[in-house]
Amino acid sequence: MKSTFKMITLSTAVTLTLGLAGQQLASAAAFKDLNNVPDKEKIISLQNSGLINGISIDLFGPYKPLSEVEGVQLIVKAAGLNLDMVRFVKEPKASDYFPNANDHAWYSQALIIAAVNGLDIPADLKPNQKLTREEFTHELIHAFEISGQLPKLKPVVVDFKDQDQVKTEYSGSIQRALKYGVVKLDANENFNPKRVITRAEAAVEISNMLTYLKAHPAPGTAVNETLTAEQAVQLIKQVAGPDADLQIKIDPKSEMSRESFTYLLIHTLQTSGQLPMINVIPVEIKDQSQMDISNSGAVQTAIALDFVTLDEDGNFIPKAAITRTAATDIVNRVAEFFKAHPAPDLENKILTAEQAVELIKKAAGPDADLQIKIDPSSEMSRESFTYLLIHTLQTSGQLPMINVIPVEIKDNDKIDILNSGAIQTAISLNIVKLDAEGNFHPKEGVTRGDANAMVNRVHEIIKKFPDHQ
Template sequence: MKKPFKIITLSTAAALLLSFAGQEMASAASFKDINNVQGKEKIIALQQSGLIKGISAYLFAPHNTISEVEGVQMIVNALGLNLDLVRFVKEPKASDYFANANDSSWYSKALIIAAVNGLDLPADLKPNHKMTREEFTHQLIHAIEASGKLPMVKPVVVEFKDQNQVKLNYSASIQRALNYGVVKLDAHGKLNPKKEITRAEAAVEISNALAYLKAHPAPPANSETLTAEQAVQLIKEAAGPDADLQIKIDPNASVTRESFTYLLVHTLQTGGQLPMLNLKPVEIKDEAQMDILNSGAIQTAIALGFVELDQVGNFNPKANITRTDATGIVNKAVEYLKAHPAPGDESTTLTAEQAVQLIKEAAGPDADLQIKIDPNASVTRESFTYLLVHTLQTSGQLPMLNLKPVEIKDEAQMEILNSGAIQTAIALGFVELDQAGNFNPKANVTRTDATRIVNKAVEYLKAHPAPGAESTTLTAEQAVQLIKEAAGPDADLQIKIDPNASVTRESFTYLLVHTLQTSGQLPMLNLMPVEIKDNDKIDIQNEGAIQTAIALKIVELDSDGKFNPKDGITHADAKAMVNHVLEVLKRYSNQQK
């Protein structure tokens, strides 16, 4: 569903009870066609309160079925939902939310109000489609709960004869409706969920819902603690409809002033809407209570006026945040964004922090990455591409490939250590050369270009999911590939190994060290052997390579001093060993210069 950029504050004092004095219709005439209708008194009471209208001054048409938009209009009117506390950056249209809506139709405002107030309406809503009893009941229950007036409860399950006919997505709200007394079963114990609902039935459900609300008033908004879901929704609304955000948060997490402020600022900064600022920090008396990783975002929020310290200079980071306070913070953020619009993505050079964030998002939440980068470093096409590919490979998500290099006209401008990653990125379609065959490695990368590269990487990862690295035993073919990657593209290696052979810690370590030594990349060392408790299990011809690997910290013994040579080696352990080797080779190469 598309949404215009807006911020909404829902007041708990909104007219949800039966006394809607401001909406009363003066001298409302009684309907002439409801004398024999069940729930007649409830329909009259709603009419006299100005909460429902007939098809004319004297006719209600109780047996007429209602369309989707008529049902929405009834709910919006009855619950007093409106746009009074909403500020839009651009004028909203019903079609912003519902593709099939007519912006000039009588129902357009009701659809806008419903969407902004969080009603659970489908984006492909069909205005003239007849509403069923289950659809209307679900929308009504969701409306009174989404507007913050009714706590979510775990209902006592009510059995009814045709419950197997209820759409799965509606079953929970139907159960709550039965518990609230909003809807009742017929004399045969049936709900008749697929039956088209009449105007009279809808009015009676609305009357029952209002009666329940009157008997169960909600607490004042100021005491309503923000939920994790509400926090995410507020932040997404602040970021606007063009920001394609995937904010992941534990729905049961407690939202504090610290966590909400950090999430808001971090989201706006990584979304390119809020600048990364070089600030002079203010003194926060209770800063010791804050997570150090969140302090920068909170200092930014203070500097930009989103939040304030209390009279004694405390931020109260661990205090729960109310919905009212959170909305106030977001409103101030939106005011700042209006006054300081971000430059277009095309002209925005990627910052180092944004680069890291994009790469972490590509790697996914399960990758525990610690990417170290100078926050003031200039991010080029070369450095970003290398960092992306290297991160995905070392985390086990991207395979090490044996590639036939393509010709890059300006390859001389590239660091030789980065060339393998860039060749991989080209081969997998993450990046392309320009028409002249240049990669332009030293050109700054824009946020748009970087996002495009990451999107292509994510598409590849989805199409070629890596096996779970921790639990996957290394195959002979993977072992050879890892060792070739460690040796680098310039090493013309012909490693022969039985593709069906079992790869152990011993055989992989030997093959890795032996290959690098015979290719001249790793020196032959004169070592003082360390004691290996299970040395008797190691083949004598492999001992030297394993002692070298231990001395260079490529591998370690376990807590009992054992090497466990005959154990199968996992993909993750083998990658870790190769990473250590690459570090050793870099150090050795630097010493030779």
């Protein structure tokens, strides 16, 4: 797919360009005024090594607060995150992930990279909002963990006086940051989690992070590092796209086996319509008996497409833990396959029953009970998709009770009587519309674009009526 946005390839060992606010920054000589900044030598060291390109002292003074988008920019570049393996159906915008973002602002690319790589950035991010010490520290640690450069260990807990003020979900990251020496307590043994972090403090944390990594080579490059479920999801999203719906209900820290990763990858690509329909001729797998039957089809598909291979004895070794290196190799093969087989026009492609179920789960939630007994690969009509969507939302109590006043549908005689009520409800709630002549076209296949539009309208309705969620 042709992309107009610029790809970024960075390495924490090579370059870290901290471009804040897109400004034309002053020369390095401005760092002479860092006298009042604690750990000023670390900031100067970053500059001298080329990791900060000419940042003005005005940006790193002792009282200059760091904004949310500046923090994202620093972290993305520090962790060397990029979009190199990402395949988008359409060019992404920052506002796709963060509604308050400006798509033309200097920070938009950093926000896209952060979202795609799974950084823990609030969706309601406000660009000029200031970051606290606990927020920046958590986001920094999480970025290096999710990118595989840090293990998610359980350090010996360090007690500090104001730890009761730390947001619960940030406490683990802060404990690990203390363990790595990324942050330190003050003279009174306080962390000061709610205090706004300055740009200088943020730069020092990054310097400390890079110093730790230099002394402790990134485990993400280790051949024997086992992939966690959380890392698996991020790897797959890189190649399937950030909007891919990954249905996974296991502990994010749990280890992935070769068969579970292969199934999750293939299933995600198939349900998002990104893999071509192929006639898979099963190959003999010597240890087939050790494989869960539900994973067999995905493994055979992956073999047929050369995403995975058997060993020299013909074994797949399904229960073995998959390493991060092996999983990355598989994802790279998928990326190469997509380069040779450009993405189809997914928006105009007719939705299959399996894809319909996954899409409706986005609206109704993964625990929604979808009663569907047709071939998963069969195409969905407009009336069958509308019925399944409305019926699922009604039985799960997520749609408000409304008095439906039936409207005239010119081609009503073509609608199955069992689907009529759901279609009238969908029209009343503005989930679907008739065409200019008043027809619904019930027997036509529903396209992914049409189905996505319906689901998006459902999300708007649920937001307006939160009591029905």
